[in-house]
Amino acid sequence: MSILPLSLDEVSFRAGDRALLDGISLTIESGPKTVILGANGAGKSLLLRICHGLLGPSGGKVRWAEGTTRQYERQAMVFQKPVMLRRSVAANVAYGLRLRKIEAGERARRVADALRRTGLTDFADQPARLLSGGEQQRLALARTWALEPEILFLDEPTANLDPGATRAVEEIVSGFHDSGAKIVMTTHDIGQARRLADEVIFLHRGRVAERAGADRFFAQPSTEEAAAYLRGDLLW
């Protein structure tokens, strides 16, 4: 049985008297790749963190289809700035598997597979923090790949990457999707959103302004804010 769908019911997040997220009701189903778009500060990262469980909402409810007692075990997240553990590349991948008590043989198999898929096999024994930005981003993906999550949250996984590295990351993300994982990601790269998205959630000032299939959204956004964002006109 799956932990999906994930449902958010009137979720809000407040800091002081500022409502950073407000009245967010969403159902995230397994299947289509969901891309969250919105200007800087619209609340995309916050929304992902609340979905993943790193932050509790100030109001409303976040519910998984199944119980949430071991909520992290079946999901994973790639952060806007991934944190490299001060260990080797391979040990970074093995870390989450150890926490899940995956036995050594299976662990070694999954580590090797994840490194191969992300093209990091040759770096296995290097200190992770000496990798370049793009390699670190791929390692962050390798770590989550090994965990075989049912849902993967990605927060701007290709910010600061060159076009080749961006393409490599997109291919890995598509690989996740093909293996059956649900993808929920944010990006500021409209071209990337067009390439990857099956559906789009558009956030504006902490609210869901629009949610639509990707084809519809890019061809004919139904809100003025989304249209302006796509034209590059909307500033906050």
Added chain:
Amino acid sequence: MGQAFVLALQLIAALDAELLEIIARSFAVSLAAVAIAAAIGLPAGAALAVYRFPGRRAVIVLVNALMGLPPVFVGLLIYLFLSRAGPLGFLGLLFTPTAMIIAQAVLVTPIIVAICHRLTRDLYEEYRDQLCSFGARPHDAVRTILWDARVSLVTAVMAGFGRATAEVGAVLIVGGNIAGLTRVMTTTIALETSKGNLALALALGLILVLTAIGVNAVAMSLGGVSAYRRG
């Protein structure tokens, strides 16, 4: 003075039996004390960085204050506990090397807790969300940051060892400076100097200085290695 210095060097060069015995006991006592202090202080320091509980700030302030405990005062406290009439008097530990180990462990533990806390706090700030996302619970996080900070934590342990070998007040009170039993480098220096036997005192003083230099050199070279390893 010059003569005493020459005699001191001669004692060291000749590997004088009494000298070696005192050095060996000093190291044994301080190493045991630091091992105990590290076993308690490292997990405690990392736990202070990870767990949030009421009174946590007060504990941190207290630990930092305890870093500066005067050794004679610690010696006096342990003495009161271990003396015949004290609550632990039945153990018969007063004036034994074990009492000295206890006293030094009490002195060194706050140092290791405080330094470990400082070193692991920033690391945990950086790691927290990532570890949480991996599904790490707080006790997993404690083990993880201890392991990932291991190279810099060696400096905390070294600082503790330096403090242990150099202090005189506590071991003098609880050890009693008994020849062949509880005499260590610092207490011997104090005694021999007052007796006018400057050669032995000076020889031990030189060994103490060399120990301090050695400890710092090791700590610094480890720091260099870790800076590279961590990128």
